[in-house]
Amino acid sequence: MQALALVGVIGLLALLVWKLTHDPGGGVAAQLSQGKRPTAPDFTLSRLDGRGSVELASIKKPRVVDFFASWCYTCPTYSKRLEKYSREYGGRIAFIGVNTLDAGADAEKYVRRYGLTYTIVRDHGRKVLNAWGGLPIPRIFFIDRSGKVIGEMQADEDLPRFLKKLAVDA
Amino acid sequence: MTRLVVVAACALSLAPAAFASERHPTLNELENEVMCPVCGTTLAQSDSPAAHQIERDISARIAKGWTKSRIENSLVDDYGQEILASPPKHGFNLLAWLLPLVGIVAAGAVLGVAAWRWTRGRAEPGPLSAHSVNGQGPVDAELDRRVDEELARFE
Numbered sequence: 001m002q003a004l005a006l007v008g009v010i011g012l013l014a015l016l017v018w019k020l021t022h023d024p025g026g027g028v029a030a031q032l033s034q035g036k037r038p039t040a041p042d043f044t045l046s047r048l049d050g051r052g053s054v055e056l057a058s059i060k061k062p063r064v065v066d067f068f069a070s071w072c073y074t075c076p077t078y079s080k081r082l083e084k085y086s087r088e089y090g091g092r093i094a095f096i097g098v099n100t101l102d103a104g105a106d107a108e109k110y111v112r113r114y115g116l117t118y119t120i121v122r123d124h125g126r127k128v129l130n131a132w133g134g135l136p137i138p139r140i141f142f143i144d145r146s147g148k149v150i151g152e153m154q155a156d157e158d159l160p161r162f163l164k165k166l167a168v169d170a
Numbered sequence: 171m172t173r174l175v176v177v178a179a180c181a182l183s184l185a186p187a188a189f190a191s192e193r194h195p196t197l198n199e200l201e202n203e204v205m206c207p208v209c210g211t212t213l214a215q216s217d218s219p220a221a222h223q224i225e226r227d228i229s230a231r232i233a234k235g236w237t238k239s240r241i242e243n244s245l246v247d248d249y250g251q252e253i254l255a256s257p258p259k260h261g262f263n264l265l266a267w268l269l270p271l272v273g274i275v276a277a278g279a280v281l282g283v284a285a286w287r288w289t290r291g292r293a294e295p296g297p298l299s300a301h302s303v304n305g306q307g308p309v310d311a312e313l314d315r316r317v318d319e320e321l322a323r324f325e
Contacts, residue, residue, distance in 0.1 A: 004276065071223040101207040101220065103227050103248045125250020126207070135208055 028141065028149050029133025037148045040065075040141070041131040045121035048099060048107055054121050056096070056143075062166035063094045063143040067129055069102040070110035075138045078153075079114050082140075085163055086118040092170035093163065096121060100129045100137065144169050195238035200228050203256065204242075207249050224249075 031038040042057040056063065066082055068075040079097065086095040095118035099107040104122065111120055123129055133139060133152075140153035142162040151162050191199065204224065206216035213221045213228075224245070231241045245253045257263035 004280075069220065071218075071220040073219060101249055103224070103244075106223060106227065124247060125252065127250070 027131050027133040029139065029152055032149060032152050037150055040143045040147050040149050041128075043098075043123075043128045043131075045098065045123055045128065048104070048111060048120040048122050054096065054119060057147065059094045059096075060145070061092065061094055062145050062170050063096060064163070064166070065096050065098060065132070065141045065143065067098045067100050067123075067132065067137045067139040068110075069100055069137060070106040071102065072137050076110075076114055078138045078140060078159075079110075079116055081159060083114065083116050083118065085159070089163055089167055090118070093166050095119065098123050098128065101126055101135075142166055192238045195232060195236075195241060197225060197229050197232060200232075200238070200241065201225065203254065204228070204245060205253055205255050207253060212255055 026033075028038050028041065040056060040063070042055065044053050044055040046053045056065070064082065064085075066078060068079055082095055082097070086093075089095075097116065097118060097120040099110075099120055100123040102122075107120070107122065110116075126134070129135070129137070129139075132141065140159065141149050142151045142153075142165070144150050144166060150165065151158065153159055153162070201214040202212050204213050205211070206213055206218055206221035206224070208220045209216045209218050213225055228241060228245075231244065236244075242254060251258070251263075257266040259267055
């Protein structure tokens, strides 16, 4: 009887430890809000257009990562702005849209509708999104050449400000 | 034997319904089996844009004649395993189905053993002379003798 109770307690403790070690805990966004500049969590995701996959860490220039979904009302505004900026900074900064919590067909329609030409990859599930801070979306992060996340877009003016900063770093 | 026949008959009577559900799923049933990925409730309980979009996608797939498992597999491919309200009955997720049953059986066993011990303890009293009248344990023989002597003096 005591052994059974002991096994139960150990099981619950193991679950608690697992939860604490696997909980996203706010991810990159939380660290940025604490004034830190965390290393960008790497990901390798397949491209929406089916042309292979993209590994974030292998891109050796400043990067902008935008988490979006086709059902998100405010996402198109930022996707369109990113498209405009990608034409301006495309040679110096890599623009990556991460389609998350979305159906592939809906994402493809979204990309066609807003004429997005920068790289779009798909996060099946929310594992990558959670590592960066989870919902809500859109979430736009700015990563310098060394792979450090230097900021997240909080206000509209952040986008041109961080892009200028990254372009200087390029 | 009769019980076995009854159980088999019940299972067989439910089989056509399950088969029909697999072949011709409805949005109504899937709404209660699929989660909204952004609000933590089922689609039926959610009014978010994400939930509405998934409902539209499910309706389109039903209209194309997709089976229930095909629709569920495509949703898992897009949104991850968490999109399903119930965990699948295989692999590690099988634990989610088995552990509650194991818990119920274990709790029943613990209660059964405790009840058995309790009733057994009450049903097997020792020799009457070895216990006090108020049930607080055996009476010391020397004390018993002295009490008898004292009582004899008053008689």
